[in-house]
Amino acid sequence: MVPRRHLPLVVALVVTLALVLGPAPSSTAVARPTVRVALSATDVAAGTTVVATVRVRGGAARQRVSLQRRTGAVWTKVATRRLPRTGAVRKVRFAVSVAPGVATYRVVLARRGGTPGRRGAAFTLTGRTPGGAPSVPEPLATRLVSHRPGGATAGDQASTDASISADGRFVVFESTATDLLPGGSGGLWQVYLWDRTTDALTLVSHRADGTPGLASSRDPAISGDGRYVTFQSGANQLGGVSGVGPDSLWRWDRTTDLLQRLTPDSLDDGVTDPVISADGSAIAFASTATTIAGPGAPAASDIFLWRQGSGFTLVSHGATAANGASRFPAISADGLHVAYESKASNLVGMPGGQEDANGKSDVFLWDATMIATTEPVLVSTAHGGLTAGTGGTEGAFWPTLSADGSLVAYETDATNVLATPDGDTNKDVFLWSRDAPGSQVLVSRPTGTGPGSSSAYNPSMSTDGSRIAFLGRPDDLTGAGTFIGSPMLWTRATGQFTDLAPALAGAPTGAALSVTLSGSGSHAAFSSYAANLVGGATDANGTEDVFVRGPLS
Numbered sequence: 001m002v003p004r005r006h007l008p009l010v011v012a013l014v015v016t017l018a019l020v021l022g023p024a025p026s027s028t029a030v031a032r033p034t035v036r037v038a039l040s041a042t043d044v045a046a047g048t049t050v051v052a053t054v055r056v057r058g059g060a061a062r063q064r065v066s067l068q069r070r071t072g073a074v075w076t077k078v079a080t081r082r083l084p085r086t087g088a089v090r091k092v093r094f095a096v097s098v099a100p101g102v103a104t105y106r107v108v109l110a111r112r113g114g115t116p117g118r119r120g121a122a123f124t125l126t127g128r129t130p131g132g133a134p135s136v137p138e139p140l141a142t143r144l145v146s147h148r149p150g151g152a153t154a155g156d157q158a159s160t161d162a163s164i165s166a167d168g169r170f171v172v173f174e175s176t177a178t179d180l181l182p183g184g185s186g187g188l189w190q191v192y193l194w195d196r197t198t199d200a201l202t203l204v205s206h207r208a209d210g211t212p213g214l215a216s217s218r219d220p221a222i223s224g225d226g227r228y229v230t231f232q233s234g235a236n237q238l239g240g241v242s243g244v245g246p247d248s249l250w251r252w253d254r255t256t257d258l259l260q261r262l263t264p265d266s267l268d269d270g271v272t273d274p275v276i277s278a279d280g281s282a283i284a285f286a287s288t289a290t291t292i293a294g295p296g297a298p299a300a301s302d303i304f305l306w307r308q309g310s311g312f313t314l315v316s317h318g319a320t321a322a323n324g325a326s327r328f329p330a331i332s333a334d335g336l337h338v339a340y341e342s343k344a345s346n347l348v349g350m351p352g353g354q355e356d357a358n359g360k361s362d363v364f365l366w367d368a369t370m371i372a373t374t375e376p377v378l379v380s381t382a383h384g385g386l387t388a389g390t391g392g393t394e395g396a397f398w399p400t401l402s403a404d405g406s407l408v409a410y411e412t413d414a415t416n417v418l419a420t421p422d423g424d425t426n427k428d429v430f431l432w433s434r435d436a437p438g439s440q441v442l443v444s445r446p447t448g449t450g451p452g453s454s455s456a457y458n459p460s461m462s463t464d465g466s467r468i469a470f471l472g473r474p475d476d477l478t479g480a481g482t483f484i485g486s487p488m489l490w491t492r493a494t495g496q497f498t499d500l501a502p503a504l505a506g507a508p509t510g511a512a513l514s515v516t517l518s519g520s521g522s523h524a525a526f527s528s529y530a531a532n533l534v535g536g537a538t539d540a541n542g543t544e545d546v547f548v549r550g551p552l553s
Contacts, residue, residue, distance in 0.1 A: 032116045033058035037107055039123065046100040046127030047167025047224065047520055049278055049333055049403060049463065054081075054092050054107055060115040061085040064435075067094045067464075070104040070122065076493035078466040081406070082435050095333060095403035097166050097224070097463040097519040098127040100551070127167070127520075138551060142501065144534045145171050145194045145525065145546040147201075148179050154539040155180045159192075159546045160527040161219065164516050165226035166278065166333075166463065168523025169196045170254075172204065172220040172229050173546045189216035191231045193254065196523075196548065204229050204252050206259075208240035217250075221276045224333055224463070224519045227254050228280030232271045246270035249285055249306065262306055266291045272301075275331045278403075278463075278519070281308040282335030284315065286327050300325035303340045303366075315366045316340060318347035318375045330399045330408075333463050333519065336368040337405025339379065341397045347376055354378040358388040360395030363410045377437070379408050380430075382416040385438030389414025392425045403463035403519070406434040409443065411457040411470070418442060427455035429470045431492075443468055443490050446477060446497070456488075458514060462521030466492050467552075469517040469524050474499045482507035487515035487526040489552060500524050500549050503532045513544060523550030 038053040054065055063083045068075040081092035096105070104122050111117035144151070146159030155177025162173040171194045178184040180192060181203055190212050191204040203210070205217035213235030220231040234247045239259025247270030249262040263271060267289050274285040288301045293312040296302035303316040303326045315338050316326035324344035331338050343361050348354040356362055356378055363380040370376070380396030382389045389396060392413030399410045409431045415422040417430055417440055429444040444456030456472040472488045474481030477497040484507055487500040501512055510529025517524050525548045531539040533547055 031058060033109060033118055035107060035109055035118050035120055037120065037123070039125075042124065043126045043128065044098055045167075046098060047165060047169070047226065047518075048098050048127070049166070049224065049519070050096045050098055050125055052094040052096060052105075052107070054094070056083055056090045056109060057088065058115075059083045059090050059109065060112045061090075063112040063115060064110040065092050066108045066110065067096070068106050068108055069466075070106075075106070076466070078464045078493070079402075079406075080433075080435060093404065095463060096125060097333075097403065097521075098125050099520040099522050100127045100167065102126050140549075140551060140553070142533050142547055142549045143196070144537045144539070145548055146173060146175055146177065146180065146192075147537070149181070151199050152537050154537065154541050154545045156541055157185075158541075158543040160544045161514060162516055162525035162527060162546045162548075163221040164518045164523060164525040164548065165222050166224035166519030167226070168518040168520065168548070168550050170194070170222055170226040171196070171525045171546065171548055172222045173525075173527075174218050174220055174231075175546075177541075183211055186212050186214065188212070188214075189218050191217045191220045191229065193222070193229060194546075202254075205231065205233055205235065205238060207237045213238050219272060219274055221274055223276045223280035224278030225280070228252065228276060229254065230274045230276045230280075230283050232274060232285070234270065246289070247272070249274055249283065251276075251280065251283065263289075264291065273328050275329055277331055277335030278333035279335075282306065282331060284329040284331045284338045284340075286329060286340075295321050297322040297324060297326065297344060302326055303329045303338060305331075305338055307335065316342055316344070316347070316364075317372070318344075319350065319373050320346060322347060328398060330401045332401045332405040333403035334405070337401060338366045339399035339401050339405075339408050339410075340364060340366070341399065341410075343395075348378045350375055354381070354386055356388045358390045358395065358414075360388070360392070361397060362388050363396045363399045363408065363412075365399075365405065365408055367405060379432045379437075380410060380412050380414065380417075381437070381440075382414070383419050383438065383440075389417050391415030391421070392427075394427075398458055400459050400461040400468075402461060402465040407461065407465040408432045409459040409461045409468050411459060413455075427457050429456045429459045429468065429490075431465070431468065444470060444472055444477070446479075446495070454483075454485075460515055460517040460524075462517055463519040464521070467517060467521040468492070469500065469515045471512055471515055484508050485511040487512045487524060487528075489517075489524065498552070500552075501526060501528055501530065501533055501547070503530065504535055505532070508532060518550070522552055523548055524552065
């Protein structure tokens with residue numbers, strides 16, 4: 001929402017920076033490693049993902065390498081990797097979603113044992129508008145997305161389930177409102193796209209003549225580059241395609257207005273929960289269908305991955321087929337990693353490996369290097385990383401991924417995720433790292449405080465992992481504000497919380513139900529029952545509407 005973006009075709013030039021610090025070491029000193037960074041681009045459209053490939057000669061196995069971003073005079077760590085165990089030249093990669101304007105970064109190699117560290121020279125990345133000029137951030141504001149023509153009045157029915165592009169420009173959502181566009185919705189769920197730059201709405205789930213689909217279309221998700229939208233629908237004649245049976249998987253191209261059905265004619269059950277990679281070439285989804293790829297879990301939903309040019313792959317498996325249902329996948333920007341929640345108890349369990357004996361839902365991580373007999377990684381573990389978390393009544397849910405799949409945030413009511421057991425079974429949001437899987441970070445509590453009095457859930461992470469949005473209560477997290485559930489933003493570098501849905505005056509008149517963060521972390525889209533978030537707009541429908549807030553400083 002993002003987690004994780006492939007690069008556009010305009011990226012062609014590789015810029016190599018030699019990073020040097022301080023005077024040359026004396027002949028008696030330990031030789032400093034050499035660090036070189038290759039950038040796939042430095043001047044790109046805002047929201048594009050740039051890959052920084054770091055090559056270290058003379059480094060130590062598992063030596064930490066961090067990417068830092070400068071804000072004023074302060075350097076903030078946004079991502080960390082460890083060098084591989086072998087190789088004369090050890091290589092790691094960072095995926096950076098370029099925010100609007102100019103940002104300054106550097107790579108820092110931490111000291112490890114007798115191997116010296118290295119602090120690199122700074123480099124800049126520029127995010128530009130489609131017109132070519134560096135983007136100028138707009139003033140911070142909350143805007144109504146699901147509105148009637150003219151922008152001042154909310155639609156007459158519910159709008160929800162938003163997804164946002166990496167730069168925050170495009171938001172897709174589903175709605176039953178009959179008055180968002182001429183022609184109505186037929187009283188069915190339809191998928192719409194909103195453009196923050198023009199404030200215009202576009203009907204995505206349309207027939208060849210532009211009229212709304214004749215069956216509901218739901219679960220939209222937009223690619224990081226804003227070009228593709230995926231969703232599920234059983235509507236006949238979408239994009240001129242006939243003979244559609246169960247809810248199929250669709251992909252819409254914003255640049256051509258082409259609707260493509262991706263699942264086969266032989267589909268024997270519908271799909272749900274699709275999520276899409278940064279460039280739209282990979283889509284993960286859930287389905288109980290037996291005619292996609294398998295064998296999967298008997299009579300239960302599985303997670304599948306569609307990749308352009310190579311078809312479908314079963315994701316939710318261990319050494320054998322899953323023995324429980326799997327739902328709600330998340331996909332990395334590069335399309336090579338899929339996290340999901342599952343009630344299966346046999347996805348891990350090889351001798352000497354991880355164990356899942358809690359009998360509850362857990363979060364797992366799959367990657368494209370797996371073979372048919374390989375286990376996924378159990379993410380929602382107890383402290384130490386070997387066994388599934390316990391102590392709660394429900395388990396772990398709702399994963400979200402960083403661009404390269406190295407970070408996973410999720411919600412759980414387990415009480416033994418940290419070294420010190422939690423004192424309650426409210427849900428909390430945790431951040432898991434591939435570099436330190438046994439030591440997770442508690443996201444949804446102020447530093448140094450005990451358990452709160454309410455749950456936190458539905459996390460969404462920026463592609464670099466520096467920010468996580470989730471639903472929680474401002475009074476629990478900041479000590480002030482309303483007790484009504486609100487979209488909250490956690491900043492990893494500072495541990496601070498920000499309420500993303502402040503009311504114009506007093507408390508919001510309703511709670512938020514979902515939130516999604518743009519890949520750059522610059523904007524958040526959310527749905528809320530509140531009617532007092534936006535000035536100059538009429539919101540009298542008494543139900544959910546979709547909003548966007550940003551840019552977030």
